[in-house]
Amino acid sequence: MRSPWRHPARVVPFAFLVLIVAGTGLMMLPAARAEPGHAPFVTALFTAASAVCVTGLSVVDTPTYWSPFGHVLLTVLSQIGGFGIMTLATLLSLLVSRRLGLRGRLLAQAESAGLTGENLAGLLRRVAMVMLIAESAITVVLTLRFWLAYDYPFGRALWEAVFHAVQAFNNAGFALYSDSLVGFVTDPWICVTLALGVLAGSIGFPVLFELAREWRTPGCWSTHTWLTVAGSLLFTLVGFVVFLAFEWRNPGTLGPLSTPGKVLAAFTQDVMTRSGGFNSIDLGRLNSETIAVTNGLMFIGGGSASTAGGIKITTFLLLAYVIWAEIRGEPDVVIRKRRIAEETQRQAVTVALLGVALVATGTVVLDALTDDIPFDRVLFEVTSAFATVGLSTGITGSLPPSAQIVLVVLMFCGRVGTIAVGTAIALNTRRRLYRYPEERPLVG
Secondary structure: OOOHHHOHHHHHHHHHHHHHHHHHHHHOOHHHEOOOOOOOHHHHHHHHHHHHOOOOOOOOOHHHHEOHHHHHHHHHHHHHHHHHHHHHHHHHHHHHHHOOOHHHHHHHHHHOOOHHHOOHHHHHHHHHHHHHHHHHHHHHHHHHHHHHHOOOOHHHHHHHHHHHHHHHHOOOOOOOOOOOOHHHOOOHHHHHHHHHHHHHHHHOHHHHHHHHHHOOOHHHOOHHHHHHHHHHHHHHHHHHHHHHHHHOOOOOOOOOOOHHHHHHHHHHHHHHHHHHOOOOOOHHHOOHHHHHHHHHHHHHOOOOOOOOOOOOHHHHHHHHHHHHHHHHOOOOOEEOOEEOOHHHHHHHHHHHHHHHHHHHHHHHHHHHHOOOOOHHHHHHHHHHHHOOOOOOOOOHHHOOHHHHHHHHHHHHHHHHHHHHHHHHHHHHOOOOOOOOOOOOOOOO
């Protein structure tokens, strides 16, 4: 009898579930808590799930509730979670390409910048090297800044730099400060460094690998890389303009800052919305218009096979091209003189609609479990959990345990669900030897 665990779409969720369970046990150790005694089960579970799913949401004050040992555990769990997402997502994409026919393999190899020829050991080394280089660069800058500008002892400066470098590149978002990055809102050395780390982690390993080889020749980029880079620039610009436009005079966010400070804060918070999880302004005092746009940006997320969450940039842009082709009456969806397969279009629709369903269901359930919390705050929290962003308007710790469990489920589904569903659809795609008669129900 064939084992159900041979299917990779089932292995990925199971592997992350095991890691969350192990992380929960470790976070419940008395040594992980700053005060005597162990953390409650729900608190440990929420924290472990948030770290493994590289989300960054927390029901307690991270710097004061957890001990130094607990902070080390958070670092390790976030690193393993981020590394696992990048490698598993990339490996599954290679597996999908190898299950295709000869013509499909050649197209997949062209679209993945030659990664289909990569062996497992070589791929793992490349991913680990990318993470090491990026996190080391962030660590060096932050260590020097903490040590020279803020007079931290060198040991403390180094540790806090390492912690936040891991959180930034893995798009986790835990911070060793109760107000996250609010205390550094006008410090470009801290904010820009972490923002660039978040951007690097949210691009995705296949794109980073291709950009390293072909950065001078954009015309040779694969469709996936082009969509990811163009989409990242577009959504970063949109978020930046929105934050400046709606928060410029808000006394609770950008209002008190100087013009350069407003620009820096808007850029930092815009990037963190992609999945970074840090906040340099008080999100609880954002205008409702900014919250609405932020929800959309969080839901879209970052690049495929990256540490970012959401339905992914390529999914959203593919749907936009599908709509545009339908409006124009085009028989094919074409991007940069490349026709997009119908299977890929259906996969994008499925991932997007399942994401909408999860956010909608989670919002209704969370709203029913909470009292006196505005609906837009509930929607923001649910979207942040599903997209594994980690931003919060400050309501996470006040939620009842049942609502916190709902967020844990959303983080888990948002982190591994899109990968598992997308892979399952691709691997189960098969051609029938017959077709049923066509019929066209009325639409719209």
